[in-house]
Amino acid sequence: MPTIRLDNLVKRYGAVEVLHGIDLSMEENEFTVLVGPSGCGKSTTLRMIAGLESVSEGEIYIDDRPVSHLEPKERDLAMVFQDYALYPHMNVAKNMSFALRLEKRPKAEIDRKVREVADMLGLTPFLHRKPGELSGGQRQRVAMGRALTRDSATFLFDEPLSNLDAKLRGQMRAELALMRQRVHKNMIYVTHDQIEAMTLADRIVVMHGGYIQQQGTPEELFKHPVNKFVAGFLGTPPMNFLDAEVVDRDGAVWLIGKGFELALDGEHAAAAKAHRKRHVTLGIRPSDLDFDAEAGNETSLELRVIVSEYIGAHSVLMCDCGGQQVVVELKSETPIPLGETLRFRVNPAGMHLFDRETENAI
Amino acid sequence: MQRATLNRMTPYAFMAPAAIVMVIALLYPLLYMVWGSFRDWNPAQTIGETEFVGFKNYVTLFYDPAFRESLSVTLRFAVIVVGVEMVIGVGLALLLDRNIRGMSVLRTLFILPMMIAPVVVGLMWRYMYHPTVGTFNRFLKSIGLEGVDWLGQNALMSVIIADIWQWTPFIFILALAALQSLPRSALEAARIDGATPWQQIWHIKIPLMMPVLIVTCLLRLIDAFKVLEVILVMTEGGPGLSTEILALRISRTATEFRELGVAAAMSNYLLMLLLILTALMFAYTKIQEAREARLRTAAEEDL
Ligand SMILES: Nc1ncnc2c1ncn2[C@@H]1O[C@H](COP(=O)(O)OP(=O)(O)O)[C@@H](O)[C@H]1O
Numbered sequence: 001m002p003t004i005r006l007d008n009l010v011k012r013y014g015a016v017e018v019l020h021g022i023d024l025s026m027e028e029n030e031f032t033v034l035v036g037p038s039g040c041g042k043s044t045t046l047r048m049i050a051g052l053e054s055v056s057e058g059e060i061y062i063d064d065r066p067v068s069h070l071e072p073k074e075r076d077l078a079m080v081f082q083d084y085a086l087y088p089h090m091n092v093a094k095n096m097s098f099a100l101r102l103e104k105r106p107k108a109e110i111d112r113k114v115r116e117v118a119d120m121l122g123l124t125p126f127l128h129r130k131p132g133e134l135s136g137g138q139r140q141r142v143a144m145g146r147a148l149t150r151d152s153a154t155f156l157f158d159e160p161l162s163n164l165d166a167k168l169r170g171q172m173r174a175e176l177a178l179m180r181q182r183v184h185k186n187m188i189y190v191t192h193d194q195i196e197a198m199t200l201a202d203r204i205v206v207m208h209g210g211y212i213q214q215q216g217t218p219e220e221l222f223k224h225p226v227n228k229f230v231a232g233f234l235g236t237p238p239m240n241f242l243d244a245e246v247v248d249r250d251g252a253v254w255l256i257g258k259g260f261e262l263a264l265d266g267e268h269a270a271a272a273k274a275h276r277k278r279h280v281t282l283g284i285r286p287s288d289l290d291f292d293a294e295a296g297n298e299t300s301l302e303l304r305v306i307v308s309e310y311i312g313a314h315s316v317l318m319c320d321c322g323g324q325q326v327v328v329e330l331k332s333e334t335p336i337p338l339g340e341t342l343r344f345r346v347n348p349a350g351m352h353l354f355d356r357e358t359e360n361a362i
Numbered sequence: 363m364q365r366a367t368l369n370r371m372t373p374y375a376f377m378a379p380a381a382i383v384m385v386i387a388l389l390y391p392l393l394y395m396v397w398g399s400f401r402d403w404n405p406a407q408t409i410g411e412t413e414f415v416g417f418k419n420y421v422t423l424f425y426d427p428a429f430r431e432s433l434s435v436t437l438r439f440a441v442i443v444v445g446v447e448m449v450i451g452v453g454l455a456l457l458l459d460r461n462i463r464g465m466s467v468l469r470t471l472f473i474l475p476m477m478i479a480p481v482v483v484g485l486m487w488r489y490m491y492h493p494t495v496g497t498f499n500r501f502l503k504s505i506g507l508e509g510v511d512w513l514g515q516n517a518l519m520s521v522i523i524a525d526i527w528q529w530t531p532f533i534f535i536l537a538l539a540a541l542q543s544l545p546r547s548a549l550e551a552a553r554i555d556g557a558t559p560w561q562q563i564w565h566i567k568i569p570l571m572m573p574v575l576i577v578t579c580l581l582r583l584i585d586a587f588k589v590l591e592v593i594l595v596m597t598e599g600g601p602g603l604s605t606e607i608l609a610l611r612i613s614r615t616a617t618e619f620r621e622l623g624v625a626a627a628m629s630n631y632l633l634m635l636l637l638i639l640t641a642l643m644f645a646y647t648k649i650q651e652a653r654e655a656r657l658r659t660a661a662e663e664d665l
């Protein structure tokens with residue numbers, strides 16, 4: 001199984017540069033997810049790896065072999081497209097076997113392969129249908145099956161689930177995770193949905209504006225985002241951001257903002273002290289706030305509850321903190337009275353500080 | 363009258379003028395022709411003075427070697443012309459379906475021949491085919507070859523070449539439009555699946571263009587059966603009967619031989635031929651639509 005490496009990859013359309021030097025290397029058998037908002041260059045990156053777009057600068061290496069001058073078929077990869085890109089005039093079996101038939105493989109082998117994959121994806125009853133006669137979810141499966149019938153070393157997925165409705169998407173996501181355990185291949189998966197990224201990835205690559213913002217395991221990115229963008233992009237509900245000043249007082253380091261004064265613990269205090277600028281942004285995930293009437297002033301926020309949404313296992317509160325909105329996620333089932341001002345303890349390990357100008361983590 | 367009835371009649375009231383014009387301008391001459399085809403009719407006579415002869419005109423024609431020759435010329439002309447035009451037109455479309463600078467100018471140039479009036483096309487080619495001062499023979503002689511007897515011995519071929527020159531663009535633009543509306547991602551998928559450019563053409567592009575190509579082909583066939591002006595100007599059907607296509611034969615029968623009844627019968631033969639082609643075309647689109655409807659319902663059932 002080969003490794004794939006992108007070396008300072010640049011893409012220009014005319015005078016417009018949309019990718020500004022992407023450096024990335026993917027290990028064998030790794031499930032890499034490129035995630036980012038729409039228009040950040042994920043598809044372009046993937047299509048360059050596939051060989052569907054030319055490379056403006058830089059190089060793509062598969063197993064240390066430069067491939068940017070090679071045709072897609074010489075790169076040994078399979079791809080699942082966002083709109084599935086099935087061949088409308090071929091039935092499911094023909095769609096899935098197209099690549100093998102082009103290679104002139106023996107008929108028996110082709111049949112066996114198609115049956116095997118169709119079985120795995122539950123497509124056997126539909127083998128003789130044309131794509132037009134299938135529902136969205138089934139077409140999606142055929143697209144997946146077409147990629148699987150070929151024994152390619154690498155699989156590329158471009159937002160394969162984004163055309164499905166929410167329920168089906170959840171189901172297919174689970175199936176993908178399952179398939180991931182059975183099929184040991186390199187997979188590169190593009191999505192704008194951070195939940196897909198978090199649940200499927202071995203390695204997440206967060207992109208924004210044609211740059212890689214951060215890469216690492218889902219846990220690393222969730223716990224230690226390198227900047228405000230990554231922090232706000234991963235996790236639902238998204239992280240709360242509050243403007244604050246770093247102040248030295250009575251030998252301790254304080255974070256003072258509109259409607260709150262928090263004392264920083266040792267690690268954060270040291271970092272904030274080392275960082276010379278005083279204007280920072282405090283980031284706290286909704287799950288790192290907890291209702292606690294007894295909590296001290298210096299470890300808690302005083303929030304006025306505006307809306308409470310009860311969603312089964314937990315509730316989500318929209319609160320106000322000195323004019324800024326703060327979202328809290330509560331595990332407990334204690335009813336929270338609306339309109340009241342309550343204390344919420346801040347999990348010290350869940351505090352993230354960002355420079356207000358550069359937005360980088362401190 | 364009730365309001366509802368009135369409402370229902372309104373559309374018909376609006377359509378009535380058009381319907382009346384249709385009946386007068388279209389149906390009346392047509393019926394007149396059919397009626398005339400059963401009569402022995404000289405242009406000097408009004409239709410009331412003519413004698414009813416039943417199917418005699420049709421039967422005579424059926425055994426008339428000149429008519430058969432003319433029918434055969436027409437068939438050969440139409441089949442060869444449309445066949446070659448389809449190949450060249452689709453081929454050009456496949457070749458020029460790319461985004462290179464200057465391509466739009468090239469495309470415009472390619473469709474110019476279609477916009478020239480047929481009579482002008484006929485005259486133009488007649489001069490180019492001229493045995494001594496024509497462009498072609500002068501060129502052939504200048505490179506030391508024998509001149510070709512274009513509008514003499516090879517008249518049908520020459521006429522066919524001119525028609526191909528004029529009408530290939532028609533197929534070219536329709537094929538190009540069909541090509542550009544193909545799903546881009548299916549072609550990209552084919553590239554990833556390892557299809558060479560040729561294989562993409564054979565396995566993906568042509569099959570997906572087929573519905574458009576079939577209708578284009580039928581339209582062109584219908585047109586080719588009715589061709590007249592270019593050939594009239596270039597050869598007047600000669601030499602002998604070698605380029606006397608049906609439309610020309612009909613006109614000569616009516617004017618030269620003064621047999622309006624026979625000419626009408628001949629027109630009806632041509633009309634039947636065209637009707638069959640038109641019916642084929644409609645049948646084809648109907649089948650396509652039915653197939654799509656079936657696909658849709660099947661897809662909805664599985665949701
Ligand atoms: N063919 C093209 N010509 C010009 N600009 C393009 C083209 N394709 C994509 N872009 C631009 O490149 C950027 C990245 O696009 P893309 O990779 O498709 O984003 P996404 O992350 O949503 O998949 C976008 O700003 C888009 O407008």
Ligand SMILES: [Mg+2]
Nearest residue numbers: 042043044159
């Ligand atoms: Mg995209």
